[in-house]
Amino acid sequence: MYARCSGYALGFLLGAAVLAGSAWAQQTVSKLGEYRDWTAYMSGHDASRICYIVGEPAPATADGRALRYAYVSHRPARKAWSVVMIYPGTPYKAATEATVEIGKNRFALFTYRDTAWTEDAETDARLVKAMRAGRTMTVHGTDSDGNPIVDQYSLNGFLAAYRRIGEACNLK
Numbered sequence: 001m002y003a004r005c006s007g008y009a010l011g012f013l014l015g016a017a018v019l020a021g022s023a024w025a026q027q028t029v030s031k032l033g034e035y036r037d038w039t040a041y042m043s044g045h046d047a048s049r050i051c052y053i054v055g056e057p058a059p060a061t062a063d064g065r066a067l068r069y070a071y072v073s074h075r076p077a078r079k080a081w082s083v084v085m086i087y088p089g090t091p092y093k094a095a096t097e098a099t100v101e102i103g104k105n106r107f108a109l110f111t112y113r114d115t116a117w118t119e120d121a122e123t124d125a126r127l128v129k130a131m132r133a134g135r136t137m138t139v140h141g142t143d144s145d146g147n148p149i150v151d152q153y154s155l156n157g158f159l160a161a162y163r164r165i166g167e168a169c170n171l172k
Contacts, residue, residue, distance in 0.1 A: 032164050036157025040164040047077045051165035055158065056138075057151035065089030070137065070153050072128060074169040081171060082128040084109075086116040088151060091144040098141035100127060102134040102155070104152065116141065132159045 032040035038055045042102045052073035068089040074081050086098060092111035100107040107127050109116040116139070131137060136153045141149040165171075 015091050025038055032168055033161070034157075035161040035164065037154040038157045038161035040168070041089045042165070046118075049077070049169055050075050051169035052162040053158070053165055055153050055155075063147075065149075068151055070139070072131070072165075073104065074165055074171055076169050081121070082124045083121075084118055084124050084127050084131075086138045086139050087114060088116070088141060088143075090114060092116065093142040093144050093146060093147075096142045101138045101140070102127075102130040102136070105130045105134075111141065117140075124156045128162070132162060134158075137169055149154070 001018075028043065029084070030042045032042055032051075034040075037055075039051050040053045041051070043050045043052075048075060054093060055070045057068050057070075058169075060092045066089060067085045067087070071087065073085075080084050086100070086109065088098075091114045092098065096111055098109040098111055098116035100109060105126075107118065107123060107130075109118055111117075118127055137153040137155055139151045139153070141150070143149050
């Protein structure tokens with residue numbers, strides 16, 4: 001599977017940008033490259049630069065959740081590095097957690113509406129380290145109707161895409 005970050009994905013990312021700040025949503029998005037199952041992007045310039053990678057789970061689900069993504073971003077101006085967000089394509093059940101499994105590693109993420117996030121930068125760093133070394137990542141959660149959500153992501157190309165956004169945003 002190759003990352004299919006089409007106009008739909010860019011629309012999602014620009015929509016998600018509203019959460020991150022409306023100035024980003026007004027920036028032009030540049031595709032930095034495709035790296036097997038992950039695609040790297042950059043938005044803005046200089047101090048407003050945001051670099052991010054996007055992966056999609058496989059295979060497509062039969063439950064109508066077409067737009068599903070894992071997203072890792074760098075925002076140098078805010079000193080925010082390796083921020084992980086999961087978008088399952090449906091709202092999560094309120095007051096529930098999502099779980100990410102990579103090999104023997106497990107990470108608890110808090111959910112907010114239709115996204116899941118780690119609690120802090122330290123957990124983001126540990127999760128990204130596991131993503132860099134892993135082969136697959138499985139995300140478990142519960143949708144707003146109480147149904148289980150399970151998405152599996154290939155991590156093929158994650159490391160190369162991650163390195164590319166690090167270069168683009170001057171991550172040392």
